Amino acid sequence: MKRLLSYILALAAAASCVYPLDIKTDDYSEETLVIDGSVIIGGTSRVTISRLVPLDQLSSYSGGYVYNALVTIESDKGDVFKDDTYPYTINTYSAPSDRSYRLTVSYKGKIYSSPWIKPLPAPTITDVEFTGEPDRVTISLSAKSDAAGYSAIQYDEIWKFHAEYVRIFEFNPIGGAISAIQDPDMSRYVCWRKKVREEESLLDYSSTGGVVDSFPFAHFSRTNERNQYEYNILVRIRNLSDEEYRYFKHLADGTNNASTLFSPDPGNAETNIVCESDPSEKVFGYVSISSQSYYIATLDDKYYIPTEPSGLTHVDPEDYWKLYNAGYVPVNYNSDGTIGWGSARCYNCVSDGGTLTKPSFDIPGAE
Amino acid sequence: MRQYIHLVSNNAGISPMDTWKLSDGNIAPTTGWQAAAGAYWTLLGSGVDLSAELYYKRSRNGLDFKPGAILTMNENLHKELIPVYGRSYGVELMAKKTTGKLTGWASYSYSKAQFKEMGDRGYAAVAAGNWYNTSFDKPHEAKISANYALTHRYSVSMNADYSTGRPVTVPVGVYITKGAVHMAYSERNSYRLPDYFRLDAAINIDPGHYKKSLFHTTFTVGVYNITGRKNAYSAFFKTDEKGQMKGYMLSVFATQIPYANINILF
Numbered sequence: 001m002k003r004l005l006s007y008i009l010a011l012a013a014a015a016s017c018v019y020p021l022d023i024k025t026d027d028y029s030e031e032t033l034v035i036d037g038s039v040i041i042g043g044t045s046r047v048t049i050s051r052l053v054p055l056d057q058l059s060s061y062s063g064g065y066v067y068n069a070l071v072t073i074e075s076d077k078g079d080v081f082k083d084d085t086y087p088y089t090i091n092t093y094s095a096p097s098d099r100s101y102r103l104t105v106s107y108k109g110k111i112y113s114s115p116w117i118k119p120l121p122a123p124t125i126t127d128v129e130f131t132g133e134p135d136r137v138t139i140s141l142s143a144k145s146d147a148a149g150y151s152a153i154q155y156d157e158i159w160k161f162h163a164e165y166v167r168i169f170e171f172n173p174i175g176g177a178i179s180a181i182q183d184p185d186m187s188r189y190v191c192w193r194k195k196v197r198e199e200e201s202l203l204d205y206s207s208t209g210g211v212v213d214s215f216p217f218a219h220f221s222r223t224n225e226r227n228q229y230e231y232n233i234l235v236r237i238r239n240l241s242d243e244e245y246r247y248f249k250h251l252a253d254g255t256n257n258a259s260t261l262f263s264p265d266p267g268n269a270e271t272n273i274v275c276e277s278d279p280s281e282k283v284f285g286y287v288s289i290s291s292q293s294y295y296i297a298t299l300d301d302k303y304y305i306p307t308e309p310s311g312l313t314h315v316d317p318e319d320y321w322k323l324y325n326a327g328y329v330p331v332n333y334n335s336d337g338t339i340g341w342g343s344a345r346c347y348n349c350v351s352d353g354g355t356l357t358k359p360s361f362d363i364p365g366a367e
Numbered sequence: 368m369r370q371y372i373h374l375v376s377n378n379a380g381i382s383p384m385d386t387w388k389l390s391d392g393n394i395a396p397t398t399g400w401q402a403a404a405g406a407y408w409t410l411l412g413s414g415v416d417l418s419a420e421l422y423y424k425r426s427r428n429g430l431d432f433k434p435g436a437i438l439t440m441n442e443n444l445h446k447e448l449i450p451v452y453g454r455s456y457g458v459e460l461m462a463k464k465t466t467g468k469l470t471g472w473a474s475y476s477y478s479k480a481q482f483k484e485m486g487d488r489g490y491a492a493v494a495a496g497n498w499y500n501t502s503f504d505k506p507h508e509a510k511i512s513a514n515y516a517l518t519h520r521y522s523v524s525m526n527a528d529y530s531t532g533r534p535v536t537v538p539v540g541v542y543i544t545k546g547a548v549h550m551a552y553s554e555r556n557s558y559r560l561p562d563y564f565r566l567d568a569a570i571n572i573d574p575g576h577y578k579k580s581l582f583h584t585t586f587t588v589g590v591y592n593i594t595g596r597k598n599a600y601s602a603f604f605k606t607d608e609k610g611q612m613k614g615y616m617l618s619v620f621a622t623q624i625p626y627a628n629i630n631i632l633f
Contacts, residue, residue: 017621021561021602021614025539027553034542052542052551055612198546243491250435251549266536266552267434269544270491280495284542284551 028052028282030064035112035273037103037287039073040238041095041119044362045081047071047088049105052284069107075099076116097121103287111276114287120147120239121291128235128297129214136221137303140214141235141295149206150245153217156234157195158359161225170338171330176317190229191354196362202248203237222303231299234361238292246270247286294363370397373430375438375448376502386438388430393445399426399453414466419458426453431482431501434493434555449493451482453501471513471524480504493555500534500556507531520574524589526567532560538604538612550612560599560616567591587628597621 032052039045049071051064067086074080077099083090095101100116123145131138145151169180205212218233220226240248250269268284275281305326315322328341371390390396405420429451432438436447457478464470481498493499507530514524534556541548569589577583592598599616607613 017597018615018617019597019621021599021616023535023537023558023602023614025537025553025558027539027557028551032540032542032551034544036544048543050543052540054540055538200545248545251545251547253435253437254549264435264437265432266538266550267436267493267555268552269435269549270433272491285544 025055028054030054030057033066033105033107033112033283033285035103035105035283035285035287037071037114037285039090039092039101039103039119039287039289041092041097041101041289041291043093043292045073045090045092047083047090047103047105049086049088049107066107069105072104072106073101074104075101097291101289103289110278110281112273112283113276114272114289117241117287117289119290120241122293123147123151123210123237123239124293125235125237125295128233128295130297130300130303131216132222132303134222136219137227137299138216138219139233139297140216141237142213142215143203143205143237144212145205145210145239147210147239149204149210150240150242151203151205151237152200152240152248153203154200154236155197155218156236156361157197157226157232158192158234158361159226159231160190160192160229160358161354162190162228170334170340171315171320171323172338173317173320174337176315176320178313178315191356192358193225193354194359200248202240202245202252204245222305226299227303227305229304232296232361233298234294234296234363236292236294238288238290240288240290243270243272244286244288247272296361368397368399368401368426370399373397375430375432375444384439386444388444388448391445394430394448395428395450397426397428397430397453399424401425414464416463416465418461418463421456421458423456424454427485429453429482431484431493433491434552449488450485452485453480453482454498455480468516469513470516471511473509473511473513475507475509477506478504478508479506494557495554499554502534502556504534504556505531514571520572522571522573524569524571526565528563528565530563532562532599534559535602537602537614541612560602563598564594564596565591565598566593568593581633583632585630585632587626587630589626589628591624591626592620593623595622 030051030053034050034052035047036050037045037047049066049069051066053064065086068084069088070082070084071088071090072080072082073090073092073095075095077096079095079099081090081092081095097119100118102114102116104111104113123143125141125143127142129140129142131140141153143151169178171178201217203212203215203217217235247269250264253264269286271284271286273283273285273287275283323341330339330341333339373388373390373394375386375388376384388394401422401424403420403422405418407416407418409416427450430448431451432447433449438444438447441447455478457476459474459476459478461472461474463472480501480503482493482501483498484492484496487496509527509529511525511527514522516522535558536555537553537558538550539553540551542551543549567589569587572586572588574584574586597616597618598621600619601617602614603617604612604614
């Protein structure tokens with residue numbers, strides 16, 4: 001009987017195949033708007049307006065950001081903040097936190113609006129810590145919140161790094177002597193870089209009473225240029241309502257669990273934007289209105305790759321690989337047989353987007 | 368009518384899956400009523416029976432799920448569910464012939480099965496709070512089963528089965544939100560899989576009619592899905608190596624399947 005069942009199953013599998021399925025769709029036009037708003041009360045608000053791309057127009061699509069809309073943030077007490085220039089960035093530092101707000105977008109004679117939302121108070125970040133592992137540095141935060149069980153974390157980074165091929169010491173393969181290069185011209189070889197991340201990480205501490213301890217949210221490789229001189233991170237955190245958390249989770253599940261047993265049932269994330277003149281018009285995106293807090297931390301000294309050959313006065317020529325393990329690479333070969341070494345993974349910072357002056361964080365309220 | 372067990376079907380992915388959920392403190396039992404009427408008559412002298420039935424059914428506290436719900440191994444499944452009104456109605460026609468060389472039956476039904484959210488979730492409501500097709504809504508279904516006796520020993524039989532394709536929700540576009548590209552979907556169950564059709568044929572052999580035999584043996588040799596139609600069992604979508612979203616369907620027994628039966632009657 002088992003054998004018979006096996007044959008039947010084998011036959012069913014052999015006769016089962018996957019074939020292309022062509023379903024013509026015409027639900028949405030390329031004019032369908034996607035409004036993505038992050039209104040920060042007491043900070044800087046950003047709104048992105050783009051268009052949905054129908055599947056049958058993907059190949060001919062040439063980009064679709066909307067540049068000529070009027071974006072307005074208004075409170076129930078009459079405070080108004082506006083911007084009509086792309087990118088829509090509005091300083092809402094002076095917006096009082098005890099009022100309800102909504103975002104409206106005026107575009108092609110239509111008004112698109114979010115509901116009135118009273119911003120949740122921001123959680124408090126109690127600590128940001130770095131943890132060194134053999135191959136990477138992990139960044140974690142601890143926080144507490146009295147208002148909600150869900151938060152979104154975002155962070156900006158500023159770090160100082162070497163330029164391309166600067167020599168900091170020389171290694172003589174005959175004998176293994178190491179000698180520092182005195183006063184190398186570092187001025188044009190050291191740069192700063194700033195990276196602002198738009199993505200947000202979700203934090204669910206609904207089951208721990210609004211307290212989270214050492215939640216890892218970012219990491220970078222130990223051979224990364226962030227390890228060279230100085231690394232600073234600005235961590236922002238804001239609370240999410242249950243509805244907003246669900247929106248984010250829907251997007252994350254759709255991306256992370258696609259084509260798996262845990263695939264979410266197909267459906268659009270529940271937007272909170274409607275077209276006032278035509279409520280039946282489909283709009284995508286989500287407008288969040290919240291307060292946020294932030295925390296700045298600097299990488300502990302012990303994680304940086306030494307820029308001086310400190311502790312290295314001699315390496316047996318047979319053990320030159322130890323220099324690689326210490327984070328260095330050979331950068332030039334001298335006529336006298338010595339080899340100049342520098343930190344690995346350096347870049348020409350200016351040509352690669354670095355700056356010679358240290359940038360500053362866009363701390364809420366700063367112009 | 369009251370029902371304390373609920374079927375929640377996940378139609379995503381290559382293998383649709385059903386989850387059964389009992390009523391509890393969060394999930395009320397489904398209640399409803401149904402009315403049906405039918406007419407039956409026999410055409411004298413022809414051996415043909417005819418029937419026609421109408422039905423209409425309404426229910427409340429049925430279950431459907433929020434867009435994007437994960438139904439698999441979800442401990443808080445009730446948070447993903449929404450109570451719905453249900454309505455279904457239709458007509459079923461049937462003709463049956465039981466005498467003569469040609470016997471068999473033919474049926475046709477027109478039916479609708481739809482849901483509508485009970486609560487007012489505003490802009491988040493499925494299908495904007497209007498009636499929408501359930502995933503088992505198949506308006507047209509027709510079946511024919513016929514057997515023709517060539518002789519006392521040999522007969523041929525045929526089955527034909529047609530139904531409207533099952534409703535599905537499909538991706539219709541992409542958009543960027545929160546810094547990443549995401550899929551936009553159609554309204555729930557607003558598209559359909561290709562229609563289902565299958566034709567089977569067989570030859571039946573009845574070698575002996577011995578009254579005193581302990582058992583009676585017949586043989587059948589036939590072909591299942593004689594047209595080799597690739598009927599869709601499920602549909603799924605994924606991105607190909609060029610980054611283009613493509614639709615695919617899984618088809619089971621997507622070719623002719625020959626078979627042979629031995630029937631032993633005691």
